Amino acid sequence: MxxxxxxxxxxxxxxxxxxxxxxxxxxxxxxxxxxxxxxxxxxxxxxxxxxxxxxxxxxxxxxxxxxxxxxxxxxxxxxxxxxxxxxxxxxxxxxxxxxxxxxxxxxxxxxxVETKLLPSELYEVRHGQYRHLWNASAHNMAANSEYQMRLLFNEYVMQLVQEGCTLEANCLRTWLFVNDIDLNYGGVVRARNQVFFTQGLTNNTHFIASTGIGGRMQDPNVLTMMDNYAVAGIQKEQITYLYAPTHLNRTSDYGVSFERGTRVDYGDRRHVLISGTASINNKGMVVHQKDVVKQTLRMWENVEELLKEADCTFDDVAHMIVYLRDGSDYQVVKEMYAERFPNKPIIIVRASVCRPDWLIEMECMAVKAINNDKFPKL
The missing domain is CATH 3.30.1330.40 (RutC-like)
Incomplete structure (x- = not known):
């Protein structure tokens, strides 16, 4: 509703x-x-x-x-x-x-739910057997974007260890904000790839749903910032990764390491976490260069395929965040969203995508009622 x-x-x-x-x-x-x-x-x-x-x-x-x-x-x-x-x-x-x-x-x-700040500095949201662990605005002042990102992930790994968790088994979602993304994204990618490999996150296992996008803190020396979401008490069988291979390729094909989307099943509901998604095809190529209208339509098609793989539709989506490289595209994109998704919680912001040819990107989360006696309720 x-x-x-x-x-x-x-x-x-x-x-x-x-x-x-x-x-x-x-x-x-x-x-x-x-x-x-x-x-x-x-x-x-x-x-x-x-x-x-x-x-x-x-x-x-x-x-x-x-x-x-x-x-x-x-x-x-x-x-x-x-x-x-x-x-x-x-x-x-x-x-x-x-x-x-x-x-x-x-x-x-x-x-x-019961909430509190843990000694690990993660925020705990507890209900039943699950502890949802949130972290926001993590940052440091290392020398460049690669060092900052590596340190952020290494610190997060240690925070999860304090909570009896691992990056591989419990982290469901990350957001990576990159100051001057055209310049600094390469360092972020290298650091994430290296840390993930050490934590058993590979093309043969799985990665983590994520958005890597332009964004900055108040201090210009902070080149990368990270938000994270993990769940303690979740079982491997509850998590399914989404690929939509007719429309999208594996991100590792072009040297990065995140999942297109993640489905998480609880006893009474399904969460679907859709990563930052743009106008891309299953060869990893940008589709409809320099045309924000056609890019928006292809982006919606890609997200729709990921949702379909999780047995969901746009009707199940709880919120959308839309990123535009060029603010002058706002009016046309706003009208497109208003026509297709009236009253849906949406925010459209100015933020460059990781490839200059991508004019628009979106992420979303869906929630759907299910009945699955194998897993505890949320």
């Missing part, structure tokens, strides 16, 4: 998933409506909308993960951090909302 909720100088698009006797899940994307106001006023409008949402439609839910999208992190990130004291993993990234505003928010929420 989706809702469009209007507030003073802001609005929220809300996706709700619920099953009798199970926890409720929500995905909300909050937008500011008055782009002429100063940042502090836009932040106030967003936070007021969030508080009203929590007090009404989301009463009893807790935030488990947030991502703030900013137009100018150097001048805005500290103010956001000071304004939000909620106890969850918070990602703050410069990826300007392309509606002309300075800030937007994606928030993922659940009911009937």
């Amino acid at each position: 989706t809702q469009h909720i209007i507030y003073t100088d802001a609005y929220a698009d809300l996706f709700t998933f619920e099953r009798e006797g199970g926890i409720k899940e929500y995905h909300a994307i909050l937008h500011v409506t008055d782009c002429k106001k100063a940042f502090s006023q836009q932040l106030d409008a967003l936070m007021n909308a969030y508080q009203q949402l929590m007090g009404n439609q989301l009463k009893g839910a807790v935030s488990v993960f947030k991502r703030y999208f900013l137009s100018d992190a150097a001048n805005q990130a500290d103010e956001v951090a000071a304004a939000d004291s909620s106890d969850c993993a918070k990602s703050i990234v410069e990826q300007a909302p392309l509606d002309g505003t300075k800030i937007a928010l994606w928030v993922y929420l659940m009911t009937d």
Whole structure:
């Protein structure tokens, strides 16, 4: 179920998933409506909308993960951090909302869970036998993007070890934000490939669903930033990797290491994590160069095939994040999304994709009701 909720100088698009006797899940994307106001006023409008949402439609839910999208992190990130004291993993990234505003928010929420910050500095969301482990805005100041990425993954591996987990068995999703991606993405790829090999993540085993995209923190010396999601207590049999071979190739064919998508089955529901997906064919080639409309259509087709492989459709999608290389493409892309996905929680931001020829990329998460007695409920 989706809702469009209007507030003073802001609005929220809300996706709700619920099953009798199970926890409720929500995905909300909050937008500011008055782009002429100063940042502090836009932040106030967003936070007021969030508080009203929590007090009404989301009463009893807790935030488990947030991502703030900013137009100018150097001048805005500290103010956001000071304004939000909620106890969850918070990602703050410069990826300007392309509606002309300075800030937007994606928030993922659940009911009937216990949350806390662990000594490992991962955020735990506990329900039943599962511990969902979130990490956000991880960064360091190593000399270049390769060293920074290697250190980020090595530190994350050690955090997972503290929780009795491994990168190979428990990590389901990563987001890699790269400052000046055209220059620094190569180092990120080399570091990830090297660390994954040491952790048993290869073309013969599996990789991890991921988005590698342009984005930055407030400090220009931070060349890479990482968000992560893992689940402790999950079994190997619950996880299926998605390939859509008629439309997409293996990422390892062109030297990178992530999965196109991941299906995770619990006893009462299915989560589908779709990686950053662009206009690509099953030979690894960019399709429809320099045409954002045709690239968007091919990108949707690719995502649809991945969802179909997980026995899902776009109707099951809880939220979408759309990345545009060229902000001048916003209006045409916005109209395409509004026509096909009215009221779906969507954010369109300015962020370069890892290949200059890709004008657009999207990621999403789907949630679907299932009944599988082999696995515990979420």
